Amino acid sequence: MPTHAYVPHAPGYVDNDGPKIVTRRFPFEDSYTLQRFEATGGYDGLRSALGRTPAEVHSEVRDATLLGRGGAGFPAGIKWGFLPPGKYPYYLVVNGDESEPGTYKDRLLMERDPHQVIEGSLITCYALGLSQCFLYVRGEMALAQERIAQALNDAYAAGYVGRNILGSDFSVDITMSWGAGAYIVGEETALIESLEGNRGRPRLKPPFFPAAIGLYGQPTIVNNIETMANVPWLMTNSAEQYKTYGSESSPGTRMFAVSGHVRRPGVYEVEQGITTFRDLLYGDNFCQGIREGHELKMFVPGGGSAPWFFPEHLDLPLEARPVGAAGSMLGSGAIMVMDETTDAVKAALRLVRFYARESCGKCTPCREGTTWEERILQRIFDGEGRPSDIDLLLDVADNISPGPYPVASHPDEDLEAVPFPPRQTTICPLGPSSVAPITSTIRRFRHEYEAKITKRDSIPVSAGSVEVEL
Amino acid sequence: MSRFSTDNELVAKEIISRYPLPKSALIPLLHLTQEQNGWVTDDAMLHIAELTGTTPAEVRGTGTFYEMFKFHPVGRYVINICSNLACQLLGAEDLLEHAERKLGVKVGGTTADGLFTLEDVECVAACTEAPALQVNYRYRLRVSVDDFDQLIDDIRSGSASDIPEHGTLSLVRQRIPADRGAGIVAPDDAREIPVWMARNEVAEQS
């Protein structure tokens, strides 16, 4: 099997020689078939789980500190404990809506190892007494839908899913569902709305999180695809073994997609916590540095919604706490790297445009605010901006996310980091996410903004007692 | 016209049967009608409303939220070029401009022969393989301007065989055999504890 190399049938995946938990079957061309899955220990985790009590399975996952991989990084075992006792039925919703800019991992897991996701979902249903599972695949991912559908059909026929699984009294159906193009549906309450057949708009939370009131008003666990993919390994191995990888607060491995101006962009499974951004971006096993003849200007460390980092942040480990304290987040494991040829205003504009396009429109600060942010940035970029536009931009941003917004330190100007997360006047974090590219770039590259501004501000002229703005 | 065919009506009913409440099937059924007709017609929405016990307004209300549903005819091949940041950094803008010239349409437009519709889309989860595009939701990665021309020629000459016509997503449908299903669980039934949980509770108490 090749190491340190792209795997042609898994586009972008780079097989490095670190420990593997979720991508270990990727080098096999037929990794998505039931045959290969069974030949490589597949469904052994389910067997192992069925030999224990549900409570024991839950404890194993809790002890492993399996952090959610969808963005917020909340420990799965703890979330699972929030189900209100006795309010059956409970549901499981597996989030395969992956659409955060820069994020590419859940699609690979669904296309390359769908049975692993199914097995993890089954173990979760067993552990928590969940009565039905919905596996929601992003609409645009036709091949992932195909692989999941085929895997489910095969798993039903072989007795792994459905009635009396593996001859036990454990029975659960898995229904594949699929979306139709809307980033916001990745947010868990919007996903639930979408599964109920509605427009995908988030519900206000708190007070009620899906674990209390979710799908059809019933307690619902929502977990990300990669989170589910880790569960079978925890059963065939153990929480103890899991914690030998990574760091204490971020154990195990994690998939990172590194895109942009690096020599070898790719999707890597790496040990969290102990690997640094520098290792990942410059390491021989990984991205091998910035493309020939260029140098790093900035990078987005955790998907489009994450505040940006700069060369002096490279030595931070891929670990939630230090990254949060440094003003950003690991989010969805998506790193977008930009070299010195990148126009900061243009890059910020592209991400802001994404949020303006994808705002669901349910709350005013986000619906109006993201649109204005895009317009103001666009006119600055087009050379139509006015000096007051920079403050105006920050003012609009402040209506969406009041107070100091998370941002990286700027040692040259003695500016400290503002830690994650942002505050919000909105129903969900989409609106506040639009602010990340703005504050990140204005703090660092105000001169780039100013260089683009050519118009003058209009001067208030007094006409009698009335002030008129021209 | 353009209600579901007899065969597709059966598929639709099967999809509905996998959800606790029929309204949950709206999105998959809108996809199914798009697979049949290439876009979503008024009659199709009426039929979906009948099958799911909803109103046509509810079907439209849900459907119009989602970008993949087209409420007017589009090309047989919808080309979605990703222009989000990771792709922009590696040439998505040039690709998009080239595509407009090659096809002779602006973003959002459909060629006169009804073959191609061009769209400028958000991240399609292929960021390490930039610039990326999809044709009817099938990927083409690290696409150069020459690759793009070749792709168009291949589609025109019928040799891009992995790409079905617009509307078809998965070529495999989920099927739950009648003797294997655990049974869907509606929110207001099965209020009692699942059997395997009950067994373990009893075991823990004794």
Ligand SMILES: Cc1cc2nc3c(=O)[nH]c(=O)nc-3n(C[C@H](O)[C@H](O)[C@H](O)COP(=O)(O)O)c2cc1C
């Ligand atoms: C705007 C927005 C988009 C999101 N998109 C996704 C997504 O595509 N996939 C995902 O798993 N989680 C996404 N999330 C996070 C989910 O709300 C949820 O926290 C996650 O699915 C829980 O799974 P985990 O605990 O296993 O990470 C998104 C959140 C927000 C606010």
Ligand code: SF4
């Ligand atoms: S913040 Fe934006 S996306 Fe989120 S609920 Fe409000 S309008 Fe919708």
Ligand code: FES
């Ligand atoms: S940015 Fe183009 S695929 Fe993600």
